[in-house]
Amino acid sequence: MTNIETALQRIEADIEAKLTADKRSALKAANAEAQKTLAARKMAASNKARRQMELLYPDVYKMLFDAAFELLGEDDRYRVA
Numbered sequence: 001m002t003n004i005e006t007a008l009q010r011i012e013a014d015i016e017a018k019l020t021a022d023k024r025s026a027l028k029a030a031n032a033e034a035q036k037t038l039a040a041r042k043m044a045a046s047n048k049a050r051r052q053m054e055l056l057y058p059d060v061y062k063m064l065f066d067a068a069f070e071l072l073g074e075d076d077r078y079r080v081a
Contacts, residue, residue: 019027054061072078 050061
């Protein structure tokens, strides 16, 4: 078999291995669900860590909270109209 024939076989195999529209759609939905689950897990972990920080280091937590609250108050997206 020549190099060209081998290359053609590889091209054909690559084309056959490509996902169909249905498979791409299912994969996209599965990835979206996985991202949603991961985001929820990150939020839960963040909330649990914040609560522990608040309990273990109340002074540091209050200082950081107040600083963040003031900084966010300077941002138009977080101002009350």
